[in-house]
Amino acid sequence: MTRNTHTQTYGNPDSPIVLVQPVDDHDLEEMEAEVSEIQQLTSMDLS
Numbered sequence: 001m002t003r004n005t006h007t008q009t010y011g012n013p014d015s016p017i018v019l020v021q022p023v024d025d026h027d028l029e030e031m032e033a034e035v036s037e038i039q040q041l042t043s044m045d046l047s
């Protein structure tokens with residue numbers, strides 16, 4: 001079985017932390033808000 005997958009990358013590629021979240025197409029709209037929320041809650045620069 002062949003799967004059609006796409007990788008969406010946000011943030012700093014040199015970051016010491018990597019967050020992986022499997023998503024469907026409808027989740028992509030929420031991704032920016034989730035990254036912003038994580039950044040605010042952790043005070044980490046994810047961009």
